[in-house]
Amino acid sequence: MFDLGRIQVQSLIVHEIPRHFLRAEDATSGPVLSDVESPLNPTVRNFFQERMAGSLGRAAFEVELDPHAESRAPSLISGLLADPPSDLVAASQELAEILYHCQSGVSPEGLLIVLTVTVEGRPGVAIFKLEKEEGTRVQRKKVQGGSTFSVDHLTDLMLTGKTRVYKVGLFARPSGSDEIRGLVCDKQKGSDTTVAFFFLQRFLGCCLCESPEITTNRFYGVALRYINDDIEDPEVKARYQVALAQELSSNRTTVSPEAFANTNLKVADRSRLLERLEEAGVGRRSFPKDLSIVSSALRRIQWQFQHGVVVLATPEQVGSVVQVEGLDDGRTRLAVTDTLKTVQGHR
Amino acid sequence: MLTDVELEGLRSRYVSAISGYQEIVDHVVDRLSSSVAHRGVAPAAIEGRVKDTASFVKKLMRKDYPSPWTDLRDKAGVRVTTVYAPDVAMVEEVIADEFEVLYREDKRASLAPDRFDYLGLHLEIAVTVGDGLVDAERVCEVQVRTGVETAWANACHDLLYKAPVEPEPEIKRGLHRLLALVELFDLEVTRTREAIMSHPTYKEGRLLLGLEQAFLELTAHRSDPELSRLVIDALQPLMSSTDWDEYQRVLEIFIGGNRDKLMRIYDDYLTDDRNPLVSQPESLLVFERIEHDRFRLTEQWKQVLPITMLVQMADIWGKPISVDE
Numbered sequence: 001m002f003d004l005g006r007i008q009v010q011s012l013i014v015h016e017i018p019r020h021f022l023r024a025e026d027a028t029s030g031p032v033l034s035d036v037e038s039p040l041n042p043t044v045r046n047f048f049q050e051r052m053a054g055s056l057g058r059a060a061f062e063v064e065l066d067p068h069a070e071s072r073a074p075s076l077i078s079g080l081l082a083d084p085p086s087d088l089v090a091a092s093q094e095l096a097e098i099l100y101h102c103q104s105g106v107s108p109e110g111l112l113i114v115l116t117v118t119v120e121g122r123p124g125v126a127i128f129k130l131e132k133e134e135g136t137r138v139q140r141k142k143v144q145g146g147s148t149f150s151v152d153h154l155t156d157l158m159l160t161g162k163t164r165v166y167k168v169g170l171f172a173r174p175s176g177s178d179e180i181r182g183l184v185c186d187k188q189k190g191s192d193t194t195v196a197f198f199f200l201q202r203f204l205g206c207c208l209c210e211s212p213e214i215t216t217n218r219f220y221g222v223a224l225r226y227i228n229d230d231i232e233d234p235e236v237k238a239r240y241q242v243a244l245a246q247e248l249s250s251n252r253t254t255v256s257p258e259a260f261a262n263t264n265l266k267v268a269d270r271s272r273l274l275e276r277l278e279e280a281g282v283g284r285r286s287f288p289k290d291l292s293i294v295s296s297a298l299r300r301i302q303w304q305f306q307h308g309v310v311v312l313a314t315p316e317q318v319g320s321v322v323q324v325e326g327l328d329d330g331r332t333r334l335a336v337t338d339t340l341k342t343v344q345g346h347r
Numbered sequence: 348m349l350t351d352v353e354l355e356g357l358r359s360r361y362v363s364a365i366s367g368y369q370e371i372v373d374h375v376v377d378r379l380s381s382s383v384a385h386r387g388v389a390p391a392a393i394e395g396r397v398k399d400t401a402s403f404v405k406k407l408m409r410k411d412y413p414s415p416w417t418d419l420r421d422k423a424g425v426r427v428t429t430v431y432a433p434d435v436a437m438v439e440e441v442i443a444d445e446f447e448v449l450y451r452e453d454k455r456a457s458l459a460p461d462r463f464d465y466l467g468l469h470l471e472i473a474v475t476v477g478d479g480l481v482d483a484e485r486v487c488e489v490q491v492r493t494g495v496e497t498a499w500a501n502a503c504h505d506l507l508y509k510a511p512v513e514p515e516p517e518i519k520r521g522l523h524r525l526l527a528l529v530e531l532f533d534l535e536v537t538r539t540r541e542a543i544m545s546h547p548t549y550k551e552g553r554l555l556l557g558l559e560q561a562f563l564e565l566t567a568h569r570s571d572p573e574l575s576r577l578v579i580d581a582l583q584p585l586m587s588s589t590d591w592d593e594y595q596r597v598l599e600i601f602i603g604g605n606r607d608k609l610m611r612i613y614d615d616y617l618t619d620d621r622n623p624l625v626s627q628p629e630s631l632l633v634f635e636r637i638e639h640d641r642f643r644l645t646e647q648w649k650q651v652l653p654i655t656m657l658v659q660m661a662d663i664w665g666k667p668i669s670v671d672e
Contacts, residue, residue: 042616046619050663057666057667058669256669268643271641
């Protein structure tokens with residue numbers, strides 16, 4: 001959709017979003033708003049560009065603005081992308097208020113950063129929601145006439161190289177389109193979650209471009225076709241088929257085609273699978289998993305042989321009860337070792 | 348022997364046909380310029396000429412051709428001058444691929460072992476252009492020789508064969524003695540070149556030179572040669588089976604298609620030194636491999652270099668890589 005290597009930050013503004021306690025006695029007075037844009041230097045600009053590309057390139061979902069959303073965020077985003085664009089300070093302040101009010105007390109305090117960008121030369125808007133972090137800074141100093149390192153504890157860091165908890169959305173009009181499209185990512189260490197409901201829908205007022213069950217089905221179809229058509233070695237073919245079934249049957253709520261390829265395919269096979277997925281419009285970024293359409297196909301793997309022999313097995317049985325071996329003459333040997341239950345005629 | 352009337356007739360005919368022969372020369376020079384370069388040969392020069400009218404008439408006077416118009420074959424001539432002697436054979440292959448070769452004379456092959464004389468490859472090719480000419484007239488002579496052979500020919504050929512007075516044998520011998528030096532020069536250059544190219548680090552050195560050339564056309568970053576050698580040495584296994592000329596074409600296409608993006612990146616990072624690799628010529632190689640062969644690049648990189656550097660390069664390029672955390 002977007003070339004993430006062609007994002008250029010033009011301006012940014014930061015607002016502080018305190019924890020929003022619902023009980024009156026715990027309530028804070030609301031976001032701490034900035035009145036002017038933050039100073040921007042090349043290093044800061046590059047840093048945000050890298051973080052956006054890194055997050056959105058790995059694990060973002062394609063989204064669109066929901067015309068029926070309760071949130072005012074879609075109209076604010078549209079305003080920032082209009083010609084002439086609306087004022088960044090005012091629009092971002094309103095976004096901060098929206099975020100504050102749609103969070104509950106369990107959401108930690110954090111920061112809202114709104115950036116105006118260009119994406120492939122076209123206007124764009126990026127929105128970060130993240131938490132402040134703590135760390136220590138070490139600086140060489142002279143103390144009592146001697147050299148030493150001073151250690152300072154900092155509590156106002158954000159988006160460090162180790163940051164694992166943040167949400168980011170990027171909105172622009174893709175080349176040749178009048179519609180605003182977005183990429184939204186919710187990067188959370190240790191969990192494999194779809195974008196938190198409140199961030200994507202309640203705050204940003206967006207919805208996914210394609211329903212997850214369709215994307216999942218398309219991914220499964222393209223990957224299976226690739227394995228069947230492009231992988232010649234029957235043992236490797238079987239291994240990949242099992243890996244595909246296991247990937248979709250896992251308790252992860254998202255599928256990352258790139259991570260799947262990285263984990264399960266030989267190096268020489270990875271690029272081609274991702275190329276097939278790109279050609280089919282599935283792409284390499286993560287998508288929410290929904291097995292509504294494909295679940296029945298995942299229960300068992302079927303081998304169909306030239307002379308009519310058919311073998312069915314679950315993915316877990318491959319490699320144990322069922323052994324697959326490729327022969328030098330191009331044929332495949334399937335060995336089933338199990339206790340025979342019944343033999344019967346079958347039409 | 349031709350009469351003056353016959354000579355004048357031929358002269359007039361030639362003057363009328365010159366534009367057609369010029370078309371032949373231009374066509375052959377164009378075709379060979381791109382084909383030879385595409386084959387990876389860098390000739391010193393490809394030049395063409397239509398024989399001038401005076402030379403045409405003089406040659407007719409000097410030679411007793413049975414059929415003067417058709418027997419005088421070098422009306423259109425092209426010369427390919429190569430830098431290295433082995434390139435002569437490569438250029439001949441290109442010519443044979445591009446044109447029908449009607450005649451071939453290799454002076455080397457016909458020379459006795461104990462003689463030194465002019466060396467060069469002469470070909471006659473058929474062409475399909477030449478306004479106003481019939482098919483039999485659409486021919487072009489192509490000479491292929493090395494630079495030093497051309498230097499000798501330029502200096503000595505006319506002295507030996509076209510001087511107003513016949514040189515004394517001792518003077519002729521002196522000029523022919525130079526041909527021994529010509530052969531020695533080409534032989535030593537070829538031998539030295541082969542020795543250099545077979546050096547273990549030649550391929551990496553050539554790759555770096557090419558990358559520097561391309562890099563400095565996009566930005567004026569000063570780079571660290573030691574870091575370049577370290578990175579290229581680390582990534583060398585990725586390129587071991589790749590012909591440098593072939594990869595150079597891949598790189599040219601990549602740079603051509605991403606020139607604006609590359610220049611913008613280098614401009615953005617002019618004062619940002621968080622990743623030293625961005626200001627290095629080998630960043631072009633890294634970006635190109637991220638685009639086209641990211642998985643093999645990642646696997647190779649992990650073995651020898653800090654992966655955080657590659658992760659950042661991939662983020663900068665907009666094609667992040669996944670690594671185990």
